[in-house]
Amino acid sequence: MSTFVIPTREQLVRQVSAIAPVLRANTAWSTENRRLHPDSVEALRDAGVFRMRIPLRYGGYESDAQTMVAVAEEIAKADGSAAWVVASSWVAGWGVGLYPDEVQDEVFAEAGTGLCATIGAGTATAVPVPGGVLVNGSWPFISGALSSTWQQVAAIFLDPDGQPYPVMGPVPVSELEIVDDWHTGGLRGTGSVTTTAKDLFIPQERILPAPMVLGGQSVSKLNADSPMYRAPLIVVGAASTVGVAVGMGKAVRDLFFERLPGRKITYTEYPSQSEAPVTHLRVAEAVMKIDEAEFHATRLAAQLDAKCASAEPWEMAERGRSRADEGSAVRLTREAVEILASSSGGSAAYTKVPVQQIANDLQTFGLHAMMNPDVNAETYGRILCGLEPNTYYI
Numbered sequence: 542m543s544t545f546v547i548p549t550r551e552q553l554v555r556q557v558s559a560i561a562p563v564l565r566a567n568t569a570w571s572t573e574n575r576r577l578h579p580d581s582v583e584a585l586r587d588a589g590v591f592r593m594r595i596p597l598r599y600g601g602y603e604s605d606a607q608t609m610v611a612v613a614e615e616i617a618k619a620d621g622s623a624a625w626v627v628a629s630s631w632v633a634g635w636g637v638g639l640y641p642d643e644v645q646d647e648v649f650a651e652a653g654t655g656l657c658a659t660i661g662a663g664t665a666t667a668v669p670v671p672g673g674v675l676v677n678g679s680w681p682f683i684s685g686a687l688s689s690t691w692q693q694v695a696a697i698f699l700d701p702d703g704q705p706y707p708v709m710g711p712v713p714v715s716e717l718e719i720v721d722d723w724h725t726g727g728l729r730g731t732g733s734v735t736t737t738a739k740d741l742f743i744p745q746e747r748i749l750p751a752p753m754v755l756g757g758q759s760v761s762k763l764n765a766d767s768p769m770y771r772a773p774l775i776v777v778g779a780a781s782t783v784g785v786a787v788g789m790g791k792a793v794r795d796l797f798f799e800r801l802p803g804r805k806i807t808y809t810e811y812p813s814q815s816e817a818p819v820t821h822l823r824v825a826e827a828v829m830k831i832d833e834a835e836f837h838a839t840r841l842a843a844q845l846d847a848k849c850a851s852a853e854p855w856e857m858a859e860r861g862r863s864r865a866d867e868g869s870a871v872r873l874t875r876e877a878v879e880i881l882a883s884s885s886g887g888s889a890a891y892t893k894v895p896v897q898q899i900a901n902d903l904q905t906f907g908l909h910a911m912m913n914p915d916v917n918a919e920t921y922g923r924i925l926c927g928l929e930p931n932t933y934y935i
Contacts, residue, residue: 550608557615560584564619571730594631599649606842610784617788621902622730624785626685631781639759665696673744679737687732707751727905768849779867783838790874830877834870841866861921868917
């Protein structure tokens with residue numbers, strides 16, 4: 542009889558470290574083709590990372606938030622696009638665990654295969670029909686759609702007996718049209734295409750009001766005692782993705798120091814860049830910013846794990862700080878990478894040196910509405926000042 546063993550945080554990080562050469566070798570292909578290389582997807586699947594936020598009964602690991610941060614960092618050190626696709630699948634897969642158990646049986650039939658694409662909040666509408674709803678519309682920025690079998694979609698339900706309201710539900714990617722529009726300057730390998738639905742029928746059991754999903758209100762009976770589901774989606778999303786930013790910052794840090802020995806500062810008398818005081822000042826500043834970003838990522842994850850373990854209700858200030866922590870981590874890593882990139886010399890402009898590519902990836906990462914440092918800080922500041930947040934994404 543075989544025994545299912547859940548890998549520890551350290552084991553998962555080691556498994557990712559072992560496949561890092563595969564991810565790095567395929568980064569150029571993924572960037573050129575605007576999707577993850579199939580070998581990268583397979584390597585990530587074999588490393589078990591797509592199982593981390595899937596319920597135990599489907600072969601998942603139900604990994605905690607601190608493990609997500611550690612694993613996301615390790616993946617991002619090799620390939621930021623790969624890390625983003627994995628993190629997005631964690632959020633979407635976790636969200637499916639809020640649905641009725643029979644829906645989970647359908648979606649998780651192939652657990653661990655990277656089957657859930659990112660949640661899409663597009664411009665779709667849903668109208669009631671016998672047995673469910675009929676959906677029309679599209680969803681941009683669907684990361685991982687080209688390697689997934691399911692996607693979480695959102696739509697405005699046009700209630701004939703009341704006010705319209707948002708709903709969400711998982712649908713097979715095979716029932717959606719893929720629009721090849723992911724032409725960007727960063728995170729090109731994520732393949733974050735637009736998906737479109739035309740008269741798509743979704744059974745009623747696969748539909749939940751969006752506020753329920755955002756609030757982490759589960760209707761699952763079998764997941765009722767799982768600590769993983771004792772949190773709002775936005776906090777879960779922040780903890781799932783913050784490690785991606787920190788990992789990319791660490792990748793540029795490591796690359797800078799790998800290239801430092803023997804480098805000179807052109808048009809100066811310094812025999813090596815490492816002897817110049819300006820280098821000392823800049824690298825110290827950059828490394829400290831990355832350390833500070835890791836503090837925010839670690840604090841965010843630790844709070845999520847503690848609240849899930851205790852089952853205590855989430856205060857609004859705690860929700861707001863989770864967004865502020867992620868925003869701060871993004872701001873600090875972007876600042877650190879800008880310092881290191883500008884100190885890397887003209888040779889760093891070559892595509893064979895990935896400094897600029899990682900900087901572009903991190904810049905694109907920070908454009909996401911949930912990662913924006915200023916928006917997240919404002920949201921937290923409103924709460925600290927006794928005001929209601931001007932968003933329900935909290």
